[in-house]
Amino acid sequence: MEEPGPEEEKKEEEARFDFLEWIGQDTSAAVFTFLDHPADLARASAVSRSWRRFVLCIGGVVKIEFLGRVQKQEMDDLYYICISHVQIVGIPLPRELGVDPYKNGVVLKYYPDTRRSGVCHGESSGDDGRNSPSKWRNFTTRILHSSSARRLGWNQAILNRLFGAHDASEEEEEET
């Protein structure tokens, strides 16, 4: 890491076109939904740190921040706010993409041929809606039953909450 000299700074100015930062996350999400080939998503996730964070989201918890919207009710000194619309944009991982535990997190795996079986290939976007739930289920099953996910210390209770308890095995209950 060198200190940026004057020349370097100029370059940086030219380079400030990372549209993720420029157009914001919701618009970027609109861009990424056009990438219907999983290989594009896999490659996009290796572009930069911001792209890695953005492209791949596995599980997790949604946090909603009310920036600049703090409002207290005088009567009881409590905060009230009404959310009329929350949107989380994304597409379930296509079949060719898998997730494997790695070190402290997970990595995105791309299997171009092994599990294609004619599903989801750009042209077949029409049946996406029908296939999505099963794909999602497939993914959750993979992650829930992969023993390495447990080695990683993924909390079963959190996984259950994220994916819905019906996908998890019943006997896990007493562990919590």
Place this chain on the structure above:
Amino acid sequence: MATGSGAAAAAADAEEKESGSRMITLTSNEGKAFVVTEASARQSATIRSMVDDGGCVDKGFPLPNVDSKTLARVIQYCDEHGNKEAHTVDERAALAKFDKDFIAELDADKAFLYDVTMAANYLHIQGLFALTTQCIADTIKGKTPEEIRTAFGIEYDLTAQDEEEIKEEDTHA
């Protein structure tokens, strides 16, 4: 039946003509005023709802998030799509050709492309927003991460750990 729908269509036409003849002023954040037809302005759902809410059509609409250069380009799109008919095959082909040229020009200037995308998002111009976001997506398609970085001028800021992860990702079957 036929006369009924014909009359309805005529009424709709008349309404469209009436609204199309009104002029609306849009003001950029630099204070520059652009006078456009209502039909053109209605391409923007944001302005459309303000107009329909019985808004201040006479006073015009200040657009604090859009600069003059961007607004001029956005209006170019709205004029084409709002003022021209798209009923016949030829007319639709002409519009498609316009879109193609329009986006090709923007594609050459990424910074401007982002500005127009932001404006399209802010003004809720569905067609334009789809056009620009698709264009950005097309730039990503089929490229290696390195090529994507070059195309968008993105700084390489991956850490050694990221690199290791990516290497791990690449070692597929």
